[in-house]
Amino acid sequence: MIKQEIVSYIRSFLPREDATQRFHELTLTATIERVIIEMYQDIYKINPRLLSKYTKQYGETTPIAVKLNQSAGIYYSDLPSKIVGLPCSYSGVVHVYTVNHAGNVFQPMDATEADLIFNTDVAIVTNKIGYRTRQDTRIDYWNMNTTVYNEGVRMDLLIPFSAYEDNDVVMIPELGEKEGGAFTTRVLSLLGIVPPADLTDDNGARVQAAPTNKQ
16 A cells, blocks of 8 residues: 555544544654554564565665765765664664665664774775664765775664655565554554454555545
């Protein structure tokens, strides 16, 4: 489903009359976002590699620039979008690639690893580029090379629901009751709406039509 279809689908379960206006568009978007982030976190606990399916790629048409902080000697890129934070070294920057596919060049690092290898001679024996995701919407690089610096990079980012454009396809995580509940059930529960017993999801691509709400 695209983003606006997901919001419309959830809205179809809501009462037609809402005097308190608690189901404003922003309320629905924020609730959906909260649920999807919780589901990302659940998937991370199951298998972090599965998160690749739910990322959005940036830099495919126009590469993301690699910059240099001259005074600090640090190469970095500004993130093109907000990301969903995860308890790991790469956080919401799931993958970084060269513009032209060149194998597994980029490796995530945490602050301790970056500190240990800074100003060492490890670069002599490897062409790997380390990256560290920062909380100030950028990533720092270690062992950057001239080619990548000049060409830029591509990234797969795990972004919040609000960061998607209305016509972007948003993949809904496939989780059942054993993993904490399906997407629609979670959203409606947060909104205080009791979902019908036969409610089903199909990976966000096709969702069973909601019954007409006669309230």
